[in-house]
Amino acid sequence: MxxxxxxxxxxxxxxxxxxxxxxxNMKLGGMWTAPDHFLGDYPGVKFRRFADTLPADMTGKTVLDIGCNGGFYAIEMKRRGADRVLGIDFDEAYLSQARFAAEVNGLAIEFRKMSVYDVGSLGERFDLVIFMGVLYHLRHPLLALDIIHDTVAKDLLLFQSLQRGSATVDPVAEDYDFWQQDHFDSPGYPRMFFVEHRYSGDPTNWWIPNTACSAAMLRSAGFTIEAHPEEEVFLCRRTALAHPGAVYPSKDTRP
Incomplete structure (x- = not known):
């Protein structure tokens, strides 16, 4: 450094x-940014569980980090040699932290204030899109995944969400009879929990999926799951979808 x-x-x-x-919580110039973090060395402690899932050499690649927060993942990808790394966040305080962290590390990373719903205005696709720790903060999570697929994802998507409920993933049939309801009560059926007020003291927590729901939403948005190296983390590859857009797409037109 x-x-x-x-x-x-x-x-x-x-x-x-x-x-x-x-x-x-990052080490900048030998000092931790959040030494009393309730999760300890976070997100480093989490990243070490799946770091080997991503390409070690990102030379020639472009990266978009959506919800970059303090810049940890953007910095890690730049360290792996990515040609261009763009981090976006809607919180100016986080962007200031990220810019400073990149400066201390001597890395040229661009940061912009932007919502995930506006990424289409970038007008370009990225080899790797990072979407870590954002989904459960959104009122319209599947719309966000649709927009990412349709406008900025070129190949890989690194996804993570807070999850609650069962980690079991049930096999799901292609269709169910109107009167068949038992599957909805199974812990392994895809489901999301709606937070009307707050969760963990945070009013920005809106929807919390179980594991099956995270996987199902990713597939529905056009991402094939290539690896599931950590309970909340999925590495996906973008695939083509036959439906025309995010508003009332017909499931029957999907490959």
């Missing part, structure tokens, strides 16, 4: 405090 000479340990420590609180 090549830290700019002007960024002394004292300045880095002062900036870390000024930009806090941090959700991404």
């Amino acid at each position: 090549n830290v700019a000479p002007s960024l002394t340990p004292e300045i880095i420590e002062e900036r870390i405090r000024a930009l806090g609180p941090w959700f991404h």
Whole structure:
């Protein structure tokens, strides 16, 4: 890591405090950004569980990190040699943290304020789209996946969501009779839990899927699951869909 000479340990420590609180606990200039994080070394501790699932050499690749927060994943992909990394977030405080973290690491990463629903305005597709820790904060989660598929995903999607309920995944039939209802009560059937008020003190938590639902939503949006290396993490590949868009698509037209 090549830290700019002007960024002394004292300045880095002062900036870390000024930009806090941090959700991404990263070591910048030898100092942790969130040393009292309730999840410890997060997201590093999570990333180590599936880091080998992603290409070790990202040379020549482009990366879009949606909901980049403090920039941890954008930085990791740039370290792997990605030619272009763009991180977007709707929270200016997180973007300020991400820009500073990239500066301390001496990495050229672009960060913009943008909603996931507006990524189509970028007008380009990326070899890897990172969509970690965002879905459950959205009022319209499947719409977001549809937009990502239709506008910015070129090949790989790295997905993660907070999950609750059963980790069991039931086989699901292509169709069910109107009077058949037992499958809806099975813990392994795809389901999402709606948070009307707050969950874990956070009013931005809206929909929390179980494992089966995460997988089903990804497939429905046109992503083939290639790996499931961690209970909440899926590595997917974009595939073509026959339906014309995100509004009332007919399931019968899907390949």
